[in-house]
Amino acid sequence: MKRILSLISVILVMGCGPEGPPDDGPYEIYHENGQLMMKGTFKDGELDGPYEFYHENGQLDSKGTMKDGVLDGPVESYYDNGELSYKGTYKDDEECGEWLEEGETVTYDPC
Numbered sequence: 001m002k003r004i005l006s007l008i009s010v011i012l013v014m015g016c017g018p019e020g021p022p023d024d025g026p027y028e029i030y031h032e033n034g035q036l037m038m039k040g041t042f043k044d045g046e047l048d049g050p051y052e053f054y055h056e057n058g059q060l061d062s063k064g065t066m067k068d069g070v071l072d073g074p075v076e077s078y079y080d081n082g083e084l085s086y087k088g089t090y091k092d093d094e095e096c097g098e099w100l101e102e103g104e105t106v107t108y109d110p111c
Contacts, residue, residue: 035056050063071090084100086100
């Protein structure tokens with residue numbers, strides 16, 4: 001699950017280009033091959049609201065919700081073949097509730 005945070009960090013540092021992300025509004029980043037890499041919305045310079053990341057082959061990598069730059073809400077992650085890797089919920093950047101991880105059910109503290 002921390003892979004999502006790594007993706008967000010790498011994209012924000014490397015993928016933003018010289019201007020960086022907007023302070024407010026929708027934002028998209030593309031892979032070198034032209035495929036969409038990430039789309040989301042910024043508020044006060046932080047990802048805020050729904051986001052989606054994509055593999056280079058165009059398949060959905062992950063989707064979820066950010067609040068003030070931290071994971072907060074449902075999240076799903078997929079392998080590049082489209083198969084579900086994990087699914088669960090974050091609250092204030094921490095896993096909570098019931099998750100499906102690699103086909104196994106895992107339970108964290110309640111949300």
